[in-house]
Amino acid sequence: MPLDLSELRELLTALNQTDIAELILKSEDFELTVRRGSRIEPADGSQLSSRERMSLSPIVTPLPAADLSRGTADTPNGAPSQSVPPPTSDRRLVEILSPMVGTFYRSPAPDESPFVDVGDRIRSGQTVCIIEAMKLLNEIDAEVSGEIVEILVQNSEPVEYGQPLMRVNPS
Structure with a gap:
């Protein structure tokens, strides 16, 4: 079931009013990943603490x-x-x-x-x-x-x- 632009806007607006940090929607036609905040990966591959992120x-x-x-x-x-x-x-x-x-x-x-x-x-x-x-x-x-x-x-x-x-x- 593909999402049209207005449905996508409604979904993003609804997510913005929650504390959900990440949402992944998958179907045969598409994959949508929405994440809050920034994802920072160190160059050396080590893990960052949540404060460092x-x-x-x-x-x-x-x-x-x-x-x-x-x-x-x-x-x-x-x-x-x-x-x-x-x-x-x-x-x-x-x-x-x-x-x-x-x-x-x-x-x-x-x-x-x-x-x-x-x-x-x-x-x-x-x-x-x-x-x-x-x-x-x-x-x-x-x-x-x-x-x-x-x-x-x-x-x-x-x-x-x-x-x-x-x-x-x-x-």
Whole structure:
């Protein structure tokens, strides 16, 4: 019995309202596997504890400074965000990328100050933001020390896997 798109949406919506971690549907025509959260496998084949599986690191990709030609970004209300210093040809920036799909938050709570702002110095391992995925809050830690040059996502905005979140001038 094949599932149509609306039935699949209903199934995923129903699963989202439960605490089921994994569902596998099999028939002669198809196989569907739905898992909550991220599955992280170590390169050496060893097993991770459940706490280690929940700890996620962002993906970091070097980016040439020349790719920052736009200089400023507009916020949803039309006001320009904090401007970025003009890039220099000898400077290499590093992007902090989202390790998952979810909702980006700059601070630990709505009434608290952001983890980082443009111009802040950060160190490797420092929490720079939170991404909420499936009602779980995942702290995203920097993998590089340096200065925050640009924050590319607005607070409470949805993000995709691999989407650039921030740009850092490594030190």
